[in-house]
Structure formats: C-alpha cells, structure tokens
Amino acid sequence: MSIRFRSLMLALLFGVFATPAWALAPVQEPVPAEEPPPEGEEDVEEVVEGEVVDQGAVQGEEVIEGPVEDPNSPYLAVVGGDVYTVTRGVILDGTVLCKDGRILKVGQSVSIPDGARTVNAEGMRIYPGLVAVDSRGIIPGRGTDSVDSFDPFALYVDLALAGGLTTVQSRGTIGKLTRGTLNGHLLGTTSWVEISYSSSSPSGRRSTRARLETAREYLRYLRAFELDKELEKKDLVEPESKGIPMDFVGLLKGERMARFRGNTASDLIAICELLEEFPMRSVIVGGREAWTMAPRIGRAGASMVLTPRAKDWADSELNRPSGWSIENARILWDSGVEFAILPGQSGISLGGLAGRDLLTLPMEVAFAIRGGLSQDAALRSITLDAARILGVADRIGSIEVGKDADLIIADGDLFDYRTFVQWAVVNGRVAYDKQKASYFAHIRPRDEEGPSPVEVLLEDITDGEDVVEGPVEIDAPEVDPPSGGSGGR
Amino acid sequence: MIVSLLLSALPLVAPQGDEPTGQAIVYRLDYIETLAGDALENASIVIRDGVIERIGQAVIVPDNARVIDLRGSGSFAMPPFVLGQSSNLLPGDSRSSGGNGRYIAAGVYRADDEVLSDLREAGVLLMGLVPPGAGIPGRTSVLRSDASDLMEDALVRDLHLTMTIDMSKSSKDLLRKAFESAEQAIEKEEKARADWEKARKEWEEKQKAKAEEAKKKEGESKSDKSAGEPSKDEGKEPPKEFTAPRVDPNIQPLIDLIRKERVVQIWVGSPGEWLHWLDVVGDREFAWEVVLDHGSSTNLHEVADAIAGTGVRVFLPARIPVLPSTQLRTNLAAELVAAGVEKLVLLPSSTRSMNAVESWRVGLGDLVREGLDRQTALRAVSVEPATSMGQEELIAPLEAGGPATFVVLEGDPLNPLARVSHLVAAGEVIYDRAKEDKEN
Numbered sequence: 001m002s003i004r005f006r007s008l009m010l011a012l013l014f015g016v017f018a019t020p021a022w023a024l025a026p027v028q029e030p031v032p033a034e035e036p037p038p039e040g041e042e043d044v045e046e047v048v049e050g051e052v053v054d055q056g057a058v059q060g061e062e063v064i065e066g067p068v069e070d071p072n073s074p075y076l077a078v079v080g081g082d083v084y085t086v087t088r089g090v091i092l093d094g095t096v097l098c099k100d101g102r103i104l105k106v107g108q109s110v111s112i113p114d115g116a117r118t119v120n121a122e123g124m125r126i127y128p129g130l131v132a133v134d135s136r137g138i139i140p141g142r143g144t145d146s147v148d149s150f151d152p153f154a155l156y157v158d159l160a161l162a163g164g165l166t167t168v169q170s171r172g173t174i175g176k177l178t179r180g181t182l183n184g185h186l187l188g189t190t191s192w193v194e195i196s197y198s199s200s201s202p203s204g205r206r207s208t209r210a211r212l213e214t215a216r217e218y219l220r221y222l223r224a225f226e227l228d229k230e231l232e233k234k235d236l237v238e239p240e241s242k243g244i245p246m247d248f249v250g251l252l253k254g255e256r257m258a259r260f261r262g263n264t265a266s267d268l269i270a271i272c273e274l275l276e277e278f279p280m281r282s283v284i285v286g287g288r289e290a291w292t293m294a295p296r297i298g299r300a301g302a303s304m305v306l307t308p309r310a311k312d313w314a315d316s317e318l319n320r321p322s323g324w325s326i327e328n329a330r331i332l333w334d335s336g337v338e339f340a341i342l343p344g345q346s347g348i349s350l351g352g353l354a355g356r357d358l359l360t361l362p363m364e365v366a367f368a369i370r371g372g373l374s375q376d377a378a379l380r381s382i383t384l385d386a387a388r389i390l391g392v393a394d395r396i397g398s399i400e401v402g403k404d405a406d407l408i409i410a411d412g413d414l415f416d417y418r419t420f421v422q423w424a425v426v427n428g429r430v431a432y433d434k435q436k437a438s439y440f441a442h443i444r445p446r447d448e449e450g451p452s453p454v455e456v457l458l459e460d461i462t463d464g465e466d467v468v469e470g471p472v473e474i475d476a477p478e479v480d481p482p483s484g485g486s487g488g489r
Numbered sequence: 490m491i492v493s494l495l496l497s498a499l500p501l502v503a504p505q506g507d508e509p510t511g512q513a514i515v516y517r518l519d520y521i522e523t524l525a526g527d528a529l530e531n532a533s534i535v536i537r538d539g540v541i542e543r544i545g546q547a548v549i550v551p552d553n554a555r556v557i558d559l560r561g562s563g564s565f566a567m568p569p570f571v572l573g574q575s576s577n578l579l580p581g582d583s584r585s586s587g588g589n590g591r592y593i594a595a596g597v598y599r600a601d602d603e604v605l606s607d608l609r610e611a612g613v614l615l616m617g618l619v620p621p622g623a624g625i626p627g628r629t630s631v632l633r634s635d636a637s638d639l640m641e642d643a644l645v646r647d648l649h650l651t652m653t654i655d656m657s658k659s660s661k662d663l664l665r666k667a668f669e670s671a672e673q674a675i676e677k678e679e680k681a682r683a684d685w686e687k688a689r690k691e692w693e694e695k696q697k698a699k700a701e702e703a704k705k706k707e708g709e710s711k712s713d714k715s716a717g718e719p720s721k722d723e724g725k726e727p728p729k730e731f732t733a734p735r736v737d738p739n740i741q742p743l744i745d746l747i748r749k750e751r752v753v754q755i756w757v758g759s760p761g762e763w764l765h766w767l768d769v770v771g772d773r774e775f776a777w778e779v780v781l782d783h784g785s786s787t788n789l790h791e792v793a794d795a796i797a798g799t800g801v802r803v804f805l806p807a808r809i810p811v812l813p814s815t816q817l818r819t820n821l822a823a824e825l826v827a828a829g830v831e832k833l834v835l836l837p838s839s840t841r842s843m844n845a846v847e848s849w850r851v852g853l854g855d856l857v858r859e860g861l862d863r864q865t866a867l868r869a870v871s872v873e874p875a876t877s878m879g880q881e882e883l884i885a886p887l888e889a890g891g892p893a894t895f896v897v898l899e900g901d902p903l904n905p906l907a908r909v910s911h912l913v914a915a916g917e918v919i920y921d922r923a924k925e926d927k928e929n
Contacts, residue, residue: 051738145658146658148656148657148658148765148768149657149658150656150761151656151657151759151761152760152761152764153759153760153788153791154761155814180760180791181762181764182768202850230718412549436813438814438817440816
C-alpha cells in the first residue's frame, strides 16, 4: 500500500477530508499522521540493525548472523563447532561456510552472508563426511548409469547418513548420499582391475604374470612406436593391440588401479613381489596378517582396506608371527601404509556400515584406535585416505576451501559409542537431521541448551599438538562472499 | 378457484419457444452438499430436461411436478462419485509391460454387469479405465456405470496416456526413448512437410512457366506440333494434399502429448520415482497429471511442496499411510493440500478391487477426521475426477443451470453405513435402491 493511499485512508478516518486542503495534507505531513508510536520504535531498531550489518560488511570483525534464513540461499554456514579439518588440524569454535555445494571459508571468524542457511553446531564437532570404499545396498552401483536407479529417499540412504557416511562406493560407482535429490549424486567411478593372486591357485598366478608380461611387452613396442613417430621416421607399424589385455596395460600405465584380496602373510608377500616387479597403483583388501610384514607393504606402495575386528587365530605351527592383531592398523600406519577401514559387512546390517545398531563405521575404526592408532590416522582412514583410494581426494575427504561441502556434525567424539551424528551435509545441503529423521530422534533429543550430554561426559581427546591455539582461518584468498566481506582479523 | 384454473391452464400454454418442455421432478432432501458453496439443510432440487432448474431451501415447486420427498431419513445429495482410475476392476486381457501406447483401455476390458451394478450401488457414475501393465501401458477410457457394452458404450474411448515409472534404468530408458522417438517423428514430419511444400511450389512454378511458354509458342507458330505435348523431364506431380509419414502407433500418443493435444497420467509410487520422472521430463513442456500410487506406507510427503509447485492434478488413494518402517500416520492428502495442491482426486485404496471401492468412503472419512477439508475431500471423489475426464457438462457442482447429476445417500457420505439410495445422471434415475430391493 502506498504511503499516499494509507495517508488518504487515515485522513478519511480522522475526518480530514472535511477541510478544503485535504488532498495536499497527506503528502506534506505523512509520518505523524500515519505512524502510531510503537511502529516508530520499530523503525529506530531497524536502523540500528542496519548499522551493525554495515559495520560488519566494512570491517568484517564480527560474525553476524543474517537476520532471516533464506531457504534458497546459496550459502550454508555451520557455526560454532570444533572443525576437524583432517589436513590442517582442529579449529576450535570454528565456522564452515559453504556456497553452491563447495566449502568457501573455514575459520574462527568468518562473516556469514545475509540469508545464509545456518546450522548451529555449538559444542559439537564438525568432520568431513565419511567415505566407505565399498558398500552394498545403499546406492545401486554399476557405472555412471546408476543414478537412474538411485532412490534418494531410500531408508538405507537415511541410515547411512545417520552413520556419518556421505559418499560410498558400490560396484564401480562412487556416489554421494544426496538425500532428496538426484543432483550431484554421481561423484565418479572406480575402474579397478580385479586381480586374483592367491596361493591357492598357482595357475591363476601364472596367468596373471603372463598377462602382465604381455602388457609390458606391448607397452614397450608402443612407446618405441610413439618415439619413432615423434622423430618422424617412416614405414612405421603400430603395434597390434588385438589379444593384448588392455586392462593390464591400463594398470601398467598407471591409468587404472589393481585390487587384490589377501589376508595371509604368504599371499601378501606374493602380492608385494608382483608389485615390485610390475609397479602399479593397487589396493589390497583384507590384510589380516599385514602387521607381520608392514614395511614390505609400505615399500610395495600398496594401499589397503582393513577390517580391524576380522579375526584369524595365530598358527602355532608357523615359526613366524601369524594371525590377527588389534595393532594391525597402527603398525601399518607406522610403516607408511595408506589404508581405509571397512567393517566386516559393507551393507546396512548388524555390524555393518550403518544401521540402527551401535557398530557403525566409526565404531569399527574405534577398534583400531584401541590397538594404538592415533585419532588423526583413524579419522583419515574413513575420510581422506578412503577418498584417495577411490581417486576422489580432490573433491572430498577433508574440510578445505574449494572442496565439496560434505560435512557431518557430531555431538561428541566421532569414535565414542555415545556419539550421534546430528546433521549430515552433502553438497552444501542438509541431507540428514537427527531430529527430523525418525530413527534416533527420540534418543537423547537435541533440544537441550548448552553442550550435549555426550560432550560433557567426554574428555577432550585431542592430543593438543594438532589443536590450533588462538584464532586461525583458512581462507580463500581470491573468493569473498558478496555481502559479508572478509572475515580476517 | 379462478386462480387455480388459471394455474392449471398454464402448462398448456407454456410450451412455447425456449420454455421447458419436460416434466419437472423435485427431490426434497435433508441435506445437499452442492460443492458450490455451503451445504444446504432441508432443501430441494428441481430438475427438468436433465438440468437443475432450481436448487435451494425455499424453491417454488412447479405445477405438475413429480415430487420425490426423501426428507426425514437423513437423506443427503451431492454430485455422484467418480472413480478416477481403475485397472483390472473389469475383466479383461492381461498385457505385458513395455511401450504399448497403441492400446486403448476400452479395447482391453469387457463390461461386466455385476461390477457395473455394484458401482451403481456404490453411487459411482463414471469410472476411468486404465490399461493394465507397466511402462507405457496405453490410453485411458471413461465408462458410465450404466453402460452395457464397453466397445459401444464407452463414454470416452481414447482419453489420456498412461505411463508408469520405477527406479530402474530400464524403466527410465523406455520413457526417454519414447519421448525421443516422438520428437524424431515430429521432426521427420516437419521435414517431409517442408520437402512437400518445396516440391509442390517448384512444380507449380514449373507448370506456370510452361504454360506461359506454350502460350508464347502458340503465338509464334501454330504449326509446331510438339508444343502442346508434355515433356518427359517434368517429373511426377507432387500430391495436392500433404500426407504425413507413417508413425508407429505406439509413439503417436506421445506425439499428441508434445503437440499439447493430449494429457499424460504418470503413476509414481515413491518420492524417488517422482524425482526420476522430473528427470525424464527435463525441459519438455506438456500437460500431465500424477497418480501417487502408494501402499500402506509412504514418504511421499517429502516431495509434497515440489508436487504442489508443478500445479498438476494429483490422484492418490484415500487412506492414511504410515511413514516407512514406523507406525507414524501421515495424512498425505491433507499435507498435499496444505502444500498448495488445488486439483486433488482421491481414489479407493486399490484401483483394482471392488472391496476397495466399497471401503472408499471409510478412507475418505479417515482423511477428513485427521485434517483434510471436508469439501475438498468430497470434491476429490466427484467433481474433480470428472473434470479430469472432461465431463464437466455431466458432473458439476449442484447449481441452477447445471447438470441434474447427483447421488442421494441415506446419510452423510463420510459415514460408511449410509447407503446410496438414488443415482441420477442428467435427470435420469440409473439407480434406485427401493426399486432394486423390490426386484430382488
């Protein structure tokens, strides 16, 4: 309603229309006529608010919350939690600002643009979303087409998010748990070459070696041919690729990754020997006795997928260490072996990746921590190192500027059995909210003021060395939010 | 005395010009839910020639009118029930899944006296027939419950196209490819038309030039014999009328769709399927309606806002589902209305069983008791599905000038114990419980 019209209405009400100059009066003195005192007070408040926002925009000294959250804002701010960045230690009482699905700023003093959606993570811990290098039944899998079969509202997607997972690999598809949308689901594919190299099949080993040798021979000819071509030699014959195991060529070229399965020391040694002869990117799934020969695996450069609770008793006949060890992960870490951790079941089941039970992925990792693995290494094994094994560490696995905004907000230490994931953020969208999903909302509901009961129960488990004292900000130097300005102090 | 004489003489004088000819029939009822405004208590409907002449609490009863007084028994009139979708309710052929756009439901099913009589008894005047199967099962038809032969009596033989989607690549590919084929066919036809127009134009110009040349030659030398004969290189005359290239009959309905000459009804069972359907639609623009075909549990409320945002007509079962793997009841219909869905059609909990039709009003009552607006619910089982079928002239809110099509129940329609006593279609009584009871 225009001021003129409102004034006119008021004028009519007050009977001003009786005076001959009624038509001019509203234009000349609109404010006293139309504004009752309480509204005037509100106006003054608005001006003050405006000033504060202006100061923030200019000086960038205070964290200013946008007055109203705009559900369509490109910004999402996770405010006030301890940020476990994985790559740059812990930022206490920090803010992660995301824009358009990516992390824009991380730090203790980050200005939040007007209208940004916010998650109040006060007293909680912000971790990168967890990554499962293998899974069953959460996403359909099978290459880039799998998005056509993905159910973004599936119960298992919810439960996986509740377990802290935001990215899983399934049958060659690396998919994000983009609950409620198909957009941004597909992160990539793994074109792993499955190699059977078990002591139980000597013929299998022979054929694997033979194929690798054929591939290497082919590559030699190919390189010679390409060199000759560069030198512009004449009468060149391109090496025949027919009958050549091209997947093995891809392995030797470093374009693809080999996946072995091996648990016993003898199998692991054989794999290491093969890798020493034919260097290639590789991951070994299993590795129960890897602790007995960790330096060897470290030298072979293989990554591993471990299950700390997978047990196999020592063989008393052997004149060497054997069987499983709860220290397996710690020993491998000390030898520089990169590994991801998976539970024995990679589906949503009892003792699987996630579910209604306690034994979710972080709990499997907790067994490795019990065996001496540091908290940092433990976190890496289900975030950054898992992402590295999948070849997507440029996008996910740590809280860094420019990476995908995949975060989980936990109400305590991730590896404590009492901890719940309160929110999961995928591509800058809140994909899971414990209070809104039906599974755990009623267990220790989140409505209390102050730190969560879990937080109170727990001691601060950080070693201290990684905790950044004082204000720290990891900032994108070139990118600034349009309305918030730089938050640097 | 004179007045009464005059009055009795009036009908004799009356048949002139546009004056009504037929006999007026008056239904006196305890309640009328007109769906055009508030419910009327102790009111009457005056009908003549299949049209409502007057409706209201104080209407003048015309002379010679036949009065059917149903007052005092809790009688309740409203527009009749319309079964928005039914599949396999009538006996018929089974069909496999796939791209079967050529099938028409009326050609798949057979009219079954028993089912139709049960429908009339349930106060259902129209039923939408959906061809069986998944993927693109075919096109829907509309049947009146007083029909006797489906092939002859189908009210509408060829109406909407039906599609179903599930969360599989094959299902999405089937629909994607169908759309692509239709788009290619349209492109092909446009090209053929352009080619024909060009050829026709060229031929006509050639003929014109030739005629002129012949005229010229005629003027120059009348003796030249070859002038009048047609030369051999002139080619065949392109046809005068353009004939479109033959189109796969399974694809034709999709072409109609893209040309906005047809509506598609997409069957979606879960919010994921809804997203996948939007993915298939992409940038395409065409008219569609959505059938939310959920079971006893659903989380379709997750996409209620998105569905409302599209403004499409929404069909869903009249039942209260629970959230998946919980006992939490969710009034999806009410949530959809709250989200802004305006065109709502409520179906029986199953589209394929007469039992479900009989318990339809039980589910409807549940929805209203748990938050759905009463009039919205009643519209959703009568006027709204009729509109989807293009039958506004047969079934509409009860107003003067509108069609005299209504159902009379022995009580409130949301009370499942209230039986249907009359079903009137355009003034004609097609079900009368008292009469049927007498016959049996």
